[in-house]
Amino acid sequence: MALRILQGLLPFLFILGLSPLLVGLINKQKALLTGRTGAPIWQPYYELIRLSRKETIYAKTASFVSRLAPVVVFSAVLIAGFMLPVGYTRPLLSFNGDIVVFAYLLGLARFFQIIGAMDIGSSFEGMGAAREATFAVFAEPIYFFTIGSLAFVSGYTSLYEIYLSIRLDNPSSLVFIIVSSISAFFLMVTECSRMPVDDPNTHLELTMIHEVMILDNSGVDLFLYQYSSYIKIMIYGIYEVLFFNPFGMQNQWLGFSLFIVLLLLLSTIVAWVETMIARLKMKNVPQYLLFATAIGILDLLIYTFVK
Amino acid sequence: MDYLFLIGCSLFIIGAIASVLIQPVRKALSFFVLINTLAAAINLIFAIKRLIELPQVSNLFPVFPQYASMFRADGLALFFLLIITTAAIPTVISTYSYLKHYIHKETSVRVFIISFSLLLLFTQLLVFANHGIVFLVFWELMTLTAYLGMLLEKEKEEVQKGSFVFFTATHLATFFLYIFFFLLNDNCGSWLFSDFHISSASGTVFYLVCLFGFLGFGMKAGFMPMHFWLPWAHPIAPAALSAFLSGVIIKTGIYGIFRIIEFCSPLPVWMGLVILTVSLFSAVFGVWYALAQHDIKELLAYHSIENIGIIGIGIGLGVIGITNSIQPLVWLGFGGALFHTFNHAIFKSLLFLGSGVICHNYKTRNIEKMGGIVHHAPWFVGFFLIGSIAISGIPPLNGFMSEFLIFKGFFNGAAALGEYYPLLMLLMTAGLAFVGGLALMCFTKINSIMFLGTERSRLDSFKVSRTDHTAMGILAFLCIFFGIFPQSILGIISSAVTLSRNELDMHPYAMFTRWEFLTVIFAGVLLIVMVMIIWKKFSTKQRISDAWGCGYTPQTPRMQYTASSYADEINSIASHTLQIKKHAILPKTMFPKKSNFVSHSEDFSEKRIAAPVYNYIVSKINSFDFLSKTDIRFYISLMLVIAVIYSIIAIIWP
Numbered sequence: 003m004a005l006r007i008l009q010g011l012l013p014f015l016f017i018l019g020l021s022p023l024l025v026g027l028i029n030k031q032k033a034l035l036t037g038r039t040g041a042p043i044w045q046p047y048y049e050l051i052r053l054s055r056k057e058t059i060y061a062k063t064a065s066f067v068s069r070l071a072p073v074v075v076f077s078a079v080l081i082a083g084f085m086l087p088v089g090y091t092r093p094l095l096s097f098n099g100d101i102v103v104f105a106y107l108l109g110l111a112r113f114f115q116i117i118g119a120m121d122i123g124s125s126f127e128g129m130g131a132a133r134e135a136t137f138a139v140f141a142e143p144i145y146f147f148t149i150g151s152l153a154f155v156s157g158y159t160s161l162y163e164i165y166l167s168i169r170l171d172n173p174s175s176l177v178f179i180i181v182s183s184i185s186a187f188f189l190m191v192t193e194c195s196r197m198p199v200d201d202p203n204t205h206l207e208l209t210m211i212h213e214v215m216i217l218d219n220s221g222v223d224l225f226l227y228q229y230s231s232y233i234k235i236m237i238y239g240i241y242e243v244l245f246f247n248p249f250g251m252q253n254q255w256l257g258f259s260l261f262i263v264l265l266l267l268l269s270t271i272v273a274w275v276e277t278m279i280a281r282l283k284m285k286n287v288p289q290y291l292l293f294a295t296a297i298g299i300l301d302l303l304i305y306t307f308v309k
Numbered sequence: 310m311d312y313l314f315l316i317g318c319s320l321f322i323i324g325a326i327a328s329v330l331i332q333p334v335r336k337a338l339s340f341f342v343l344i345n346t347l348a349a350a351i352n353l354i355f356a357i358k359r360l361i362e363l364p365q366v367s368n369l370f371p372v373f374p375q376y377a378s379m380f381r382a383d384g385l386a387l388f389f390l391l392i393i394t395t396a397a398i399p400t401v402i403s404t405y406s407y408l409k410h411y412i413h414k415e416t417s418v419r420v421f422i423i424s425f426s427l428l429l430l431f432t433q434l435l436v437f438a439n440h441g442i443v444f445l446v447f448w449e450l451m452t453l454t455a456y457l458g459m460l461l462e463k464e465k466e467e468v469q470k471g472s473f474v475f476f477t478a479t480h481l482a483t484f485f486l487y488i489f490f491f492l493l494n495d496n497c498g499s500w501l502f503s504d505f506h507i508s509s510a511s512g513t514v515f516y517l518v519c520l521f522g523f524l525g526f527g528m529k530a531g532f533m534p535m536h537f538w539l540p541w542a543h544p545i546a547p548a549a550l551s552a553f554l555s556g557v558i559i560k561t562g563i564y565g566i567f568r569i570i571e572f573c574s575p576l577p578v579w580m581g582l583v584i585l586t587v588s589l590f591s592a593v594f595g596v597w598y599a600l601a602q603h604d605i606k607e608l609l610a611y612h613s614i615e616n617i618g619i620i621g622i623g624i625g626l627g628v629i630g631i632t633n634s635i636q637p638l639v640w641l642g643f644g645g646a647l648f649h650t651f652n653h654a655i656f657k658s659l660l661f662l663g664s665g666v667i668c669h670n671y672k673t674r675n676i677e678k679m680g681g682i683v684h685h686a687p688w689f690v691g692f693f694l695i696g697s698i699a700i701s702g703i704p705p706l707n708g709f710m711s712e713f714l715i716f717k718g719f720f721n722g723a724a725a726l727g728e729y730y731p732l733l734m735l736l737m738t739a740g741l742a743f744v745g746g747l748a749l750m751c752f753t754k755i756n757s758i759m760f761l762g763t764e765r766s767r768l769d770s771f772k773v774s775r776t777d778h779t780a781m782g783i784l785a786f787l788c789i790f791f792g793i794f795p796q797s798i799l800g801i802i803s804s805a806v807t808l809s810r811n812e813l814d815m816h817p818y819a820m821f822t823r824w825e826f827l828t829v830i831f832a833g834v835l836l837i838v839m840v841m842i843i844w845k846k847f848s849t850k851q852r853i854s855d856a857w858g859c860g861y862t863p864q865t866p867r868m869q870y871t872a873s874s875y876a877d878e879i880n881s882i883a884s885h886t887l888q889i890k891k892h893a894i895l896p897k898t899m900f901p902k903k904s905n906f907v908s909h910s911e912d913f914s915e916k917r918i919a920a921p922v923y924n925y926i927v928s929k930i931n932s933f934d935f936l937s938k939t940d941i942r943f944y945i946s947l948m949l950v951i952a953v954i955y956s957i958i959a960i961i962w963p
Contacts, residue, residue, distance in 0.1 A: 066691075069845075073838050102716045110698075154731040
């Protein structure tokens with residue numbers, strides 16, 4: 003039992019400790035692809051340390067909501083991280099139906115992030131919050147069309163068991179997995195506020211989503227928001243990568259190394275996509291997300307009839 | 310033990326009578342609140358005790374054995390009694406401070422007090438009725454007392470109009486129910502619910518019974534094409550009554566639908582699919598219409614439609630489970646539906662009571678005029694926030710738990726049924742997730758616009774009385790309790806499903822998931838929140854300063870995001886269905902004159918379905934205008950003619 007808990011804690015430490023590194027890697031590769039030297043891959047860690055030491059400034063109009071929101075966002079995202087298998091170790095919190103709880107815990111984080119942003123009463127934050135809420139409406143079904151359709155195909159409702167059930171042996175399921183993973187990539191891009199949905203680097207309030215929502219946060223609050231956004235990228239990265247990791251159940255170490263390689267590959271893909279594509283017009287984002295939903299449905303239809 | 314319910318009911322009657330006799334009216338109000346809270350508490354204890362003990366159906370009123378067959382306390386009825394009394398206690402408590410405002414203004418509140426206590430009584434008796442006629446009588450009395458209660462501010466024009474819409478719509482529903490019960494009686498030869506059984510072998514009659522039953526009860530519940538009366542009735546009712554209306558009275562429609570499923574069994578599978586589709590439609594468009602509203606109570610009324618949709622999805626799953634005899638699916642579907650009915654009664658009452666307090670302080674229901682309430686009443690906002698999170702179906706509150714059961718039902722149904730079901734269930738899952746996203750958007754909208762930011766119109770003080778805090782506090786506590794510890798009620802729900810279906814024991818199915826994990830998760834979230842708050846408090850310096858203005862300093866409250874602008878992006882996608890009308894006078898010249906912008910949404914089914922049908926009927930009836938004469942002898946002769954025609958038909962009828 004103790005060993006089991008220890009084993010379950012390792013993935014947690016993995017997510018908590020290495021998620022800034024993943025972001026650092028993405029940023030570094032993006033810089034290299036655009037011909038810059040870029041910041042060192044450890045930069046996100048330095049930033050987190052710097053933020054945690056700064057003083058926290060609250061707006062005059064802020065209430066208890068914006069004091070509470072960063073904390074709730076951080077803890078909800080962190081606990082959601084507990085539920086994902088890292089390289090096929092059984093996560094600490096794994097039970098029937100955790101697929102729904104996972105999605106809705108991230109919903110809790112989103113709820114508080116939005117009202118935390120709206121608490122200031124500034125129109126900048128309002129803009130970001132309205133966009134976040136609108137895009138979330140279209141992002142939510144994608145989650146169920148990717149991992150959810152796997153659940154319906156396999157009959158399991160726990161994330162760990164669903165991922166375990168993936169087989170890449172016959173062509174129809176291979177195509178199914180690949181197309182699902184494309185939908186999942188769209189979802190990841192949206193939820194983690196990356197290009198082409200959101201540009202984390204523009205520094206122009208009118209064009210951002212996530213960054214503009216946290217305009218008025220500083221110090222510890224900003225630390226919590228940034229950290230939870232790093233963790234979110236890690237969570238969605240794992241969510242994406244596990245689609246292609248069917249070897250883990252035979253050999254744990256082989257599975258884990260493959261997992262790491264795939265995660266690195268994912269960071270390259272994200273960096274590459276961000277280099278190649280410009281940000282979409284805001285009004286086109288729902289169509290972009292509906293496109294992801296549509297290919298998810300189409301894919302499932304094909305799979306159901308071919309199988 | 311058996312006398313408990315009798316005592317409770319007599320206390321309601323005593324409360325109603327005493328509120329007429331006691332002078333002055335302020336004392337009558339206190340007496341009403343005390344005695345009705347007590348009576349509801351007694352009935353609540355009765356319901357819980359019966360549900361835990363799992364008795365056989367027995368006499369409800371031991372003093373009157375001759376009426377024993379008229380009333381029946383089965384699992385479903387007891388569970389609805391639980392819902393009614395749970396919602397009744399806080400709403401009654403909140404009436405104390407709410408009605409005091411009217412006593413100050415010297416409005417007569419006695420009629421409201423009497424009709425409200427009778428409404429509570431009749432609703433409870435309604436769910437126990439075992440006789441078609443008795444049911445219809447209580448149904449009618451419930452509607453009448455609710456209508457009388459609505460007329461508290463009868464001098465206002467919108468109140469007259471809204472209550473009239475309520476009155477006509479519910480009577481249309483009652484009309485369908487008359488046909489429903491007459492057909493059942495004709496077919497089964499009895500008026501007793503326990504004798505009502507009809508199967509699809511009886512042919513057309515079966516489908517007619519189903520049709521009229523679903524029309525009547527569905528209209529009361531507010532399923533989508535028949536929902537148009539809800540946004541009229543809820544806003545104009547006094548807060549306590551709209552809480553009870555939305556939390557309980559529309560649920561009597563759900564109760565009726567459960568009864569249809571009991572009478573007409575087994576329902577064909579396609580009917581289950583129709584229920585699923587209509588419900589998903591109600592859920593999606595209910596919440597989408599809600600997003601387009603600026604009137605807080607109208608918005609909450611549309612949210613009732615959404616939640617009725619979610620309940621309906623559970624019922625549809627249960628029906629599919631019955632026809633395919635998959636017991637776990639029956640449990641998850643019906644259990645989820647019953648649990649959501651219970652939860653909705655809790656958080657919707659909470660939100661409506663909150664909206665009552667807001668309307669009293671602001672004298673308007675338009676949320677665009679509000680803002681910054683959190684700086685006046687943080688506790689009040691905290692309670693309202695809890696209700697909002699719960700209704701959006703977000704963990705760790707109770708709204709999530711019932712949706713979780715329904716989600717599990719989708720997965721379970723797909724695994725057990727095979728064929729094309731996985732695809733269907735996946736679409737339903739994605740649909741429910743979409744509804745969740747819209748609900749999240751809607752409730753972040755109203756919380757942000759009403760409570761956060763700065764005041765859009767001047768607000769000197771925001772008064773929340775102690776009774777309001779108590780009533781909302783109880784409900785908020787229940788939201789948290791049943792969210793973190795759902796095991797406490799799952800047993801009772803299992804009893805209700807088992808008792809009402811007289812089938813296998815449903816209790817084992819309640820353990821379909823390991824609930825302790827959920828408790829661990831929520832406890833973990835709370836723990837990390839606590840630790841972080843403490844860390845934040847002691848680790849860093851804090852300072853208060855101006856908000857970031859991007860270099861622009863003279864910010865005014867009018868520059869904040871409004872409810873319309875917040876929701877515009879998503880509403881423009883469905884602007885055709887939502888019938889969003891925008892009227893704008895935009896600045897054009899170099900020295901612009903006064904400009905403004907107004908947007909509102911019209912109800913599609915009201916404008917395109919209900920109103921045209923109503924107008925058509927009115928015009929047809931008007932064509933009989935030539936019959937109306939001023940002379941009374943003319944009418945008497947007409948009646949004679951009709952009587953003669955009837956007698957001739959009666960004679961020549963085989």
